[in-house]
Amino acid sequence: MNVRESARFAVRGVTANPLRTALTTLGILIGVAAVIVLVAVGNGSSAAVRESLSRLGSNTLTVQASQGGTGGRAGGFGGFGGFGGGPGGVSSGTQTRTAELTLDDAEALTDATLAPHVLRVAPRVSASSVTATYDGATHTVSTFLGTSPSYLAINDDSVQKGEALTAEDWTGRRRVALVGSTVAEDLVGGDGLDVVGKTVQFNGIAFTVVGVLTDKGSTGPQDEDDRVLAPLTAVQDTLTGYGSLSAISVQAKDADSVETAQAEIEDVLNSRHHVTSQDADYSIQNPTSLLTAVTSTSQTFTVLLASVAAISLLVGGIGVMNIMLVTVTERTREIGIRKAIGARRGDIVGQFLLEAVLLSLFGGLMGVLVGLVGSRFEIVGVQPVVSASSVALAFGVAVGTGLFFGLYPANRAASLRPIEALRYE
Amino acid sequence: MTGVRVPRPVLDLRGVTKVFGAGDTAVHALGGVDLVVDRGDYVAVMGASGSGKSTLMNIVGCLDVPTRGRYLLDGVDTRRLDEGRQALVRNRKIGFVFQSFNLIPRTSAQSNVELPLAYAGVKLAQRRERAAAALARVGLADRGHHLPSELSGGQQQRVAIARAIVTEPVLLLADEPTGALDSRSTSEVLDLFDDVSAGGRTILVITHEEEVAERAHRVIRFRDGHIVSDERRAPRGAHAVVTEGAA
Known part of the structure; x- marks a missing residue:
């Protein structure tokens, strides 16, 4: 039995219950789309900050008064929201300072x-x-x-x-x-x-x-x-x-x-x-060090967003596993029949694994589509910048998730003993 | 492999014992069964429920292994087979017919019949052709695209028989094949068995219906895991001249 045959059975299994398939894929879809869009938002905002900082010119320094002894260097710019790299970067709060x-x-x-x-x-x-x-x-x-x-x-x-x-x-x-x-x-x-x-x-x-x-x-x-x-x-x-x-x-x-x-x-x-x-009692802002600080801040931010999205991808994967376990239980008898007429362990594993991968593959593809479309819109004032690697990664992880979370149900199906499986009502 | 012209039996069970559980609660489902079935024979195994006939069917069908004793299927010692080889033996040598038809749901009759060929690795075109021929043989040539849910019980069982004979197995193993059918469908299915038997195929039917046993050439009765009677009603291959093929 070849892969094409397993694929045919898997497609049949997936299409047998369209609503369930749609809901399961939705989990993966949301995960993948979230990773793509959120990473794009992170990239977009760090690109915006970099751009605004580059306007400062690479050879300008800004001297600001600060509390004696603290010697902070990134005052006013540390927060991610600190877009004010231009002339407005200095607050009037200086007057209250001692220095x-x-x-x-x-x-x-x-x-x-x-x-x-x-x-x-x-x-x-x-x-x-x-x-x-x-x-x-x-x-x-x-x-x-x-x-x-x-x-x-x-x-x-x-x-x-x-x-x-x-x-x-x-x-x-x-x-x-x-x-x-x-x-x-x-x-x-x-x-x-x-x-x-x-x-x-x-x-x-x-x-x-x-x-x-x-x-x-x-x-x-x-x-x-x-x-x-x-x-x-x-x-x-x-x-x-x-x-x-x-x-x-x-x-x-x-x-x-x-x-x-x-x-x-x-x-x-x-x-x-x-x-x-x-x-x-003063601090000097160097655009290079500022850029480094802001870049690392925005990288942290991007990683944070990506991990939130990754969790939703994981949840989607668990959804696939859940539905595959249900499918295996539901189709115990079918598995028994298949085994009785000569399906080997590998045939059964292949069929159910392919089903799981099909679910996640479809969800992943749709997620990439939704993610790319979603990234075209401005989100909270940031124009997202889609990174190809995040698309590839999200898609890859989605398919990998299907593979990983499909393995256990598929193995469980394959280890069913034909006599008991045939008797299952 | 053979070289000898003496035909080997399809089934050769020697002292086959099956014990479920252990210690005080052990149940001896089969207590040392010796049974030889020759090629082309049509055997009915009868017995009340709990007599061990289902256990026998599982062992004969390579779905289970005996606790003790030896079972040769078409010369192959099944005790030495691992799980994969058991599957292979089931696929190549045995055609199953179940009481509840056991067709794969939401899958056309044609695809159901093709299934064992698919697991045997037969190419698609050849598979189509052979499955269509098997369906024609059971009189359902025009029902290939129907789903099991669109077929009557008798028709479903005939599809199941087509699926069982499509691989041309040495043994057709039927477990209460008429248990879920009305009398008209029952006689249709039994006619089909006669036909298959006439084609030289070995058949083992497990049943508790006298009507079914009447068609067989040899009737074996089970009680408490032992054979209590073994009666030949017609000569082996009574329906046709048996063609003894080499392995």
Whole structure:
């Protein structure tokens, strides 16, 4: 008796009870689809985070104040939901911290002898809860940043219409602003470019909009174009006061000198703050280390999702085993007949094993289909990225599950003694 | 294998004993049975229930092995066979007919008849042809595509007989083949047995119906695991000239 013959019997067995077959396959289907979709969501969100981090540029460092002695390096970015890799990455919570970063600190970092590998330095303050008003239209700005003109270069920003910030704006404490396209469109409508030259009230303070920033797009839930940049001096005058800086953005000369630049910054700040690297009251975010941290976080997340899905696949497999045991019991007499007319052990094992594998194979195929279709939709703000290996793995595991969980019932069928099996009612 | 022209018996049981259980509760279902059935014979085994005839049928059918004694089926000592070889012997040498027909449900008559050939590894085309021929022989040539549930009891039993003879076994073993049939179907089935017997096939029928035993050429009666009478009613191969084939 060949495999084709066993397959024929197995197909007949599977199709004999369509509803039961459908329900059993559904278990496997859900398992396989869940693995594919959840792994795709995990991949998708880590891709989104990586993309948003890559916008930082590979040679920028961010210095933030932190509680003295803790020396945490990944503050603000540690959580998986921390998509804010862009300018909005710093919260206004800095003010409450004991340690402070000052304009003088930022100034010190521009020293070409102490920090030769530092190319540009941009101090940042951010104002929270800023509402922009123009001609009756209002908009709540998600990121209002006071910074220096060099910030544009560090953050790889440009102006699509109007003028960028200038050194004169800084020194003259001019109340000028660059707005992102989301802000501009909300205030003046249309493509928002007409906002250039207008005077907009930010929390009641008049700023003249001198330019519209080039679109950065949005990453995940974060709209990178919902922001306003203004000279730090003017922002301190009006919105934030003269307290601590939120952060200092530093650009190294090139990607290779990032580590060196970081060491130089540490030297300068340690001597200024009278601390050592062990009890530093600030932290430096290095995009590479940040990327590594976020990648490992998202990998953990993906593994977690995959294991949840794997459990449902396992449950599906147990469903197959359960139904196969029922089938074997139900068909005890048939097994007896088959054995009496000359079926060997292998024939019976083959038939029932094939039945189990058919169930899981069918469920697996349908699961791949459902998983692929499901991954085309955006799920909780993440565009899933299907990985071929997860599809292959889920499918393989599904079929393997059928094989594994079919083995016991098939063997049980094959070990039935024909006399007893024939008498079974 | 043979080389000798002396025909060997199809069944050769010597001191076959079957004991179920052990110690005080042991039940001697068969107590040393000696039985020789020659090729082409048509034997009916009779006895009340519990007389050991079903145990005999299981042993003769290679579904069970004797506790003691020797059983040669067509010259093959069945005690030495492992499970796989037993299956092979059942497939090649024995055709079973059961009281409850025992066709595979939801499977057409044709496929049921093909089944033993499938297990014997016969190719599909040849299988179809032989199964169709066997169905024609039992008068059901036009019922091949019917499911067992669509056939009457008599028809089902005829399909079962077709399935039993399709492999051309040395022994047709029937266990109460008419037990579940009305009188018309019974006589149809018995006519078929006569026909098969006339074709030279050896038949062993287990029954408690005199009507069935009347057709046989030799009637053996069992009581308490022993043969109490062995009566020949017609010469062996009375229906036809027996063609003794070499093994």
